[in-house]
Amino acid sequence: MCGDDPLAYRMIDELMTRYRVRVTVILTSRHRGHGPQIARLPVDIVESDRLDGDAFRRAGIAKADALALVHQDDVGNIHAALQAQEVNPKLRLVIRMFNMSLGHGIRQLFSDCRVLSDAAMAAPAFVSAALGEVAPVFVRLSGRTLYVARRSQVRTGDVVCGLAVTMARGEPDLLPKEQDRADLVLAVAKGVRANGDDQAAGSTDTSELVVARNRPVSRRRGAAAARLRRWRRRPLRALSTLVSRKLRIAALALVALLVAGTAVLKVALGKSWLEAGYLAVLDALAGANADEGAPAVVKVTETVLTIVSIALIPIVTATVVDALVNARLALALGRLREPISDHVVVVGLGNVGTRVIRQLHDLGVPVVAIDKNQGARGIPVARELNIPCIIGEAHRTETLRAASVRTCRALVVVSTDDVTNLETAIQGRALQDDLRVVLRLFDGDFADRVQRAFGITSSRSVSYLAAPAFAAALLEREVIGTISVSRKVLLIAEVPVCAGSELAGAALADAGDVGEVRVIALLTDRPRTTMWDAPPQRRLKADDVLIVVATRAGLGQLLTRTGPPEPAVGADSPA
Structure with missing residues (x-):
């Protein structure tokens, strides 16, 4: 290692x-x-x-x-x-x-x-958590595409096996003995939507996502059209991205005083609104002309407007300069160029963050990216995909405000610093109480406590998601995919039955230890075929290959029972 x-x-x-x-x-x-x-x-x-x-x-x-x-x-x-x-x-x-x-x-x-690639393995889990999907697993096996979904979202005949009971409080129950209890299932995708009683009201059939993900261009066009409609309906909101909040407040205060002065002059001099406004603007911008015979209220109003004039011109100048500078920064750094909402904010553009923004973009989901380093790996990718990118410290409130966290649908924090990630999540929650937060944390026990204490939506560990596949590859075992269930992992793997192994000659049913392993298919050598509904009493032969869904412990036990009497990697040889 x-x-x-x-x-x-x-x-x-x-x-x-x-x-x-x-x-x-x-x-x-x-x-x-x-x-x-x-x-x-x-x-x-x-x-x-x-x-x-x-x-x-x-x-x-x-x-x-x-x-x-x-x-x-x-x-x-x-x-x-x-x-x-x-x-x-x-x-x-x-x-x-x-x-x-x-x-x-x-x-x-x-x-x-x-x-x-550990980033490629882990990124779908962060994407699915951000979008509130069940799980991001799509596996192509022998002419079938398998995916993970809620039992209520698929037809009964499409269910391959039950994966977990997740509705109960506490940790999910993986691979339960009574498969009908499992609300999370592995199913066959057939490219059609379930309807009627087969689909829960208001839910999205995950099988359609298999088709949708093959046409990302149309979804991106739809997202762009939606943003254009929002721009036309609320063009004034663009000012919030170009002019700072303090300048907006100062400008509004001066405008309010100008309007108040107009009203006073109208009443005091008996003028029309147009004439009073004309006098107020000239007094404010050109300075008032002293009139000793004017009423007291007019003298006071003109004095106030003269003072306003001292601040009004610099404020207008500062607002214009601020807008121009921010607009140039937006073009140079890819920052927000229009008001945005219902988007996903991704913090950290390293290996994982780069994969996450690319997958979200492919799904047609609006994205805003944040990284403190302008040379981060994902910056060129963000610019290539025209994703707004903010350079700054993500745990600072002004950075999150610039990314419109108050109106986003989820905050995904995937930098490599656990403390910074947690601080960013807390600041994000301060801006939006019910914000969906997906957090990258290494320490599993710490992550569980953080979720409970701070109400974080979900947390993921990249190394925890990827390590089983890397370890299995070292032992010449083919891990086809990983399924993240809360902070636990199920593996989809191909396990060959070796001659002389414990399971060679045993019944297929003996390979499935309850709560550890589910055999979903059997690949036979002569002739080479895939049996999706192999009878439990069928005897296993050398060179048969089991396709299983298993826990990490279950896969380890199964490899021991299917391996040769003298394992290729044993206790006396280093790996």
């Missing part, structure tokens, strides 16, 4: 507790990053400032079965993989990359390699 960040820590914990393999870690220092947490685990540690041949030889890579490169550095990980392959050409590689287009090409350089 090469890395010392949250993903590396969770992967090590997953490998040791779920699969019981020996792990050696190469990190910069056991005293920095997540080094102290990793050092507390029963692992071998090699400290090295560089990932080079010397570090790999000290880690015993010549006898290792697999190598995980999980630094947030695409080029550095590729370079390290090339060096490791020179030492051990048979090494299985799992490489973390953000640029998956590059990653797909890199796989061709190595005989046994998986390229994974």
Whole structure:
């Protein structure tokens, strides 16, 4: 394992507790990053400032079965993989990359390699939480597309298996024995809406989302048309994005005094509204002419208007300059150029935030992005997609106001600093009491307490969502997808039955431990077919492949029961 960040820590914990393999870690220092947490685990540690041949030889890579490169550095990980392959050409590689287009090409350089993106795995969970959807999982298997939905939103015949009971208080009950109890299900998408009794009133059939996500251009055009209509109906609201609040208040106060002066002159001099307004404007802008014979009330009014004139011209000048400066900043930095509402505010444009804004944009959802660093990875992406982007500290009230948090539908905070994320969420709630907040936090226990104490809508951990798939890839197991249920994770995986394993020759029903594993399909070798409704009494053969939905613990137990008598990665060999 090469890395010392949250993903590396969770992967090590997953490998040791779920699969019981020996792990050696190469990190910069056991005293920095997540080094102290990793050092507390029963692992071998090699400290090295560089990932080079010397570090790999000290880690015993010549006898290792697999190598995980999980630094947030695409080029550095590729370079390290090339060096490791020179030492051990048979090494299985799992490489973390953000640029998956590059990653797909890199796989061709190595005989046994998986390229994974933790950001790509985690981003759908943040998107679905922001939009209030059940889960963002769409998996294509043997000619079928499976998706996650509420039982009330799908036809009974389309349900593949029950996933969880989420309506009760407390933690969700995953893979319940009585599948009819599960309100969250895995279903077959057939591209048609349920109707009548099959669909809850006012709900959206998730199966249609499969079709909708294939036509993002039309949805984006619809969103743009909606914004144009709002602009035509309320053009004055554009001033709020170009003129500061203090200047608006000062200008309104002076205008109020000008109107009051007009009214006094009308009454005192017996003039019409037009004549009184004419005199008031000239007095305010050109200065009053002293008239010793004028009534006292006229003298007082002209004195006030003269004082107003001292402040009015600078205020008008400042307002114009402020609007011009803000307009230029808007064009330069992609800031808001029109009033906006019912949008999603995304804070943090790193790996995950970049994926989140791209997916929301593809779904036709208006987005405003915030990052304190103008050189953040997602800034070019935001500009390419014409997404307004504010450069500033997200936990500051004025930054959130500039992003129109008061009128947004959700605030998604995905920077890498837990404290800053929490502070931003609290400030967002102060601006909108019922704001939907989706928070990125590493520590699961801390996240649960935060949700309860502050009423945060939901919290997610990127490393928690991605670690199971990375760990399974190291052990040559194919994790097809992950399903986030609250802060728990279910895995969709392909598990081959090896010759001589405990389940070879056993009934299919024996593979499903209640509460841990659900077998949803069986891939047979001769002939190669997919059996979606295989009989429970069917005997499993070597080279059969089980497609399962399982908890992390359940998948670990199933891998033990389907593996060969001598596992490829055992207790005496480092991974």
